[in-house]
Amino acid sequence: MTDLPPIYFYLPQKDWLDNMPEQPDVYWEQFGQGIYSWTLQTYLYLKADGFPCTLVGTMPDEGIIIAHRDSFPYKLRPTPKVLMVCIKPDRNPHPYAQLQVVQNPQDAKKLKNSYYITHWRQPGLIPRDPDRDDRFENIGYFGISFNLAPELKAASWSKQLEELGLNWEIIPKNRWHDYSNIDAIVAVRNFQQQDYTQKPATKLYNAWHAGVPAILGKESAFQSERKNEFDYFEVASLDEAINILKRLRDNPKMSQKVRENGQIRAKEVDPQSVLMQWRRFLSNTAIPEYKCWCSLSSWRQSIYLQKCFLSIRVNGLKNRISAFR
Numbered sequence: 001m002t003d004l005p006p007i008y009f010y011l012p013q014k015d016w017l018d019n020m021p022e023q024p025d026v027y028w029e030q031f032g033q034g035i036y037s038w039t040l041q042t043y044l045y046l047k048a049d050g051f052p053c054t055l056v057g058t059m060p061d062e063g064i065i066i067a068h069r070d071s072f073p074y075k076l077r078p079t080p081k082v083l084m085v086c087i088k089p090d091r092n093p094h095p096y097a098q099l100q101v102v103q104n105p106q107d108a109k110k111l112k113n114s115y116y117i118t119h120w121r122q123p124g125l126i127p128r129d130p131d132r133d134d135r136f137e138n139i140g141y142f143g144i145s146f147n148l149a150p151e152l153k154a155a156s157w158s159k160q161l162e163e164l165g166l167n168w169e170i171i172p173k174n175r176w177h178d179y180s181n182i183d184a185i186v187a188v189r190n191f192q193q194q195d196y197t198q199k200p201a202t203k204l205y206n207a208w209h210a211g212v213p214a215i216l217g218k219e220s221a222f223q224s225e226r227k228n229e230f231d232y233f234e235v236a237s238l239d240e241a242i243n244i245l246k247r248l249r250d251n252p253k254m255s256q257k258v259r260e261n262g263q264i265r266a267k268e269v270d271p272q273s274v275l276m277q278w279r280r281f282l283s284n285t286a287i288p289e290y291k292c293w294c295s296l297s298s299w300r301q302s303i304y305l306q307k308c309f310l311s312i313r314v315n316g317l318k319n320r321i322s323a324f325r
Contacts, residue, residue, distance in 0.1 A: 005064055008063055008065050026124050069087065077096045089198070104220060118273070120202075121202065121209050121271070125206060132181075136255060138182050140182045142171045149191055183248075190217060196221065199221055
């Protein structure tokens, strides 16, 4: 690989921790935070695959700089020999970054200069214990409690499951990687119709890799991945969720079919697949864009920055007008 510009993954020095892993796909609790799950994890996978890149704690003055939205200062502007690639989770895009990486294909459709890349699955994931066979008892939610529908946090929900012979647990963060004793997941943010176009389908990817059925809300990321009825079960009410759990409990063959289908789908979003997406993006998009940016005259670069500044002012005005309505 020749004639490559320097490629950096930027994680501010204040966010460097003593116990950061040196290899990808290992359990590390801090991978629950976006700056690590995106920036550090992507760097580790590319480095292990031999792709030339460097993790830095201070901002370089030349090259392709890739960073999470929370790591790029709001007023940071690209200099004449810097291409900013913003990893944009469920945030507003960075106003000056030339490229944005998003985690939902629907987000890429509405945001200029954005590219969808599949989010990594849970690193160090422990799948469901095959010795559980056809047992269907333990139902879990893997994620931040704040993002779970209130109905699923109510005591009445736990009681309903208990009456079905099922155990419900909101899994603590230090066990988000461990599905060994789980028979299905339920993850619904809101039982009303919601697109959540900035959210990823990570919970679905994890379920496929873990070998457990997933009962999920109506989210665009999940819907974008759906190919058949066994990929996941979409629900819009507590009653629908209960009915799906009953079917899975009473029909071991259906549960087995879902698990087998998950094994097939998991291959499409495994770390090797995501790694190849990153390699293609850097080679086919970021590097040519960097060379194009560096070849622009100072006047053309200045015009780009002025357009970004005007966009900030216009959006700020729109937000103030909306606040008074």
